[in-house]
Amino acid sequence: MIPLTAGNTRVKEARKLHRRSVRTERRCFLADGPKAVEGALGTVLASGQDCVVEVFATPAAASEYADLLGAAPLTLVDDRAMSGLSDSVSPAGLVAVCRFLDAPQPTAPRLLTICADVRDPGNAGTVIRTTDAAGGDAVVLAGDSVDPYNPKTIRATVGSLFHLPVGVERDAAAAVRAAQAAGLTVLAADGAGEVELFTPAADELLARPTAWLFGNEAWGLPDELAALADHRVRIPILGAAESLNLATAAAVCLYASARAMMNG
Structure with a gap:
């Protein structure tokens, strides 16, 4: 040939x-x-x-x-x-x-990731990969998020795009409401959240079917979208760092859920 x-x-x-x-x-x-x-x-x-x-x-x-x-x-x-x-x-x-994969969203998810306005393909792909690794059921790229079929996004998933459903929802608020309608507790990852991860209060929440809501790399979640969540959860910053980047924060939160499910 x-x-x-x-x-x-x-x-x-x-x-x-x-x-x-x-x-x-x-x-x-x-x-x-x-x-x-x-x-x-x-x-x-x-x-x-x-x-x-x-x-x-x-x-x-x-x-x-x-x-x-x-x-x-x-x-x-x-x-x-x-x-x-x-x-x-x-x-x-x-x-x-x-x-196009067009994989149907699961009918009874236990762990879901919603990314709102996540525009960096490397971040989106890494969150998809992390959701897969943590045993999540699906990912929704909501609002003005990057295309899941962007070549850089696909490469960053390292094959995980083909392991679990990845949906697109232009209306981020609709994605949150759909998760709640499916029986999921929506937890917004927010540095000013009222619940701190790794505490008994957080463990109680993580034992339930959960949808994690993550915001844009630069400005996080808009207040009006975070307000739709059932709870806002903050990751404790134990050192002098200002914050964690999106992909790292998602990994911490998703594995906290995975641990709670394994122990549940």
């Missing part, structure tokens, strides 16, 4: 999926790198279709990851074509064109 070049029509059409508007129109996205491709190849959609439409690989990557690719629909491309398909500084040589 002769590798396709950057000027090939199929390569150029796939490259357009770097744009959110094109992803939304075609309902396809790019999964970049071996971990993302592995997760995509192991995913079958609710419709019965395979998640992966096509895998582009350089000859060197196709040889290196031959066991992973197996019977995948494989197309070889040259290095220049791959550099246009991948947004990584050092491409691994594997990019898959995937169908």
Whole structure:
């Protein structure tokens, strides 16, 4: 098989999926790198279709990851074509064109993460990965949050995007109300919260089915959105640091919930 070049029509059409508007129109996205491709190849959609439409690989990557690719629909491309398909500084040589996942939200979740106006793809991807690691059931990217199919978001999930449902809700308040309607106690992570994590009062709350609500990286949660939560919970700052970043705060809160559930 002769590798396709950057000027090939199929390569150029796939490259357009770097744009959110094109992803939304075609309902396809790019999964970049071996971990993302592995997760995509192991995913079958609710419709019965395979998640992966096509895998582009350089000859060197196709040889290196031959066991992973197996019977995948494989197309070889040259290095220049791959550099246009991948947004990584050092491409691994594997990019898959995937169908939107459209995984249904769980009917009886125990642990849910709601991200409101989280705009950094690395942060969003890390929160998805952390929710997965902590045994969470789903993530909702609410308000003006980053696209879950942004290539940087997908890479930061390290495959977790394919392990649990990730929903999008433009109305952050509606996401909070939907969680409450599903029987979840909504806890807003807030540095000025009335409940301190790692206290008996917090432990009592965490024993219930919970939705954690996290805000924007720079300005946190708007007061009107935090007010919709059932409780505001603060992480104690024991040293001189002003605060924790979003991904770290989410990890602390989600694992506190995981611990409570394990002990419950």
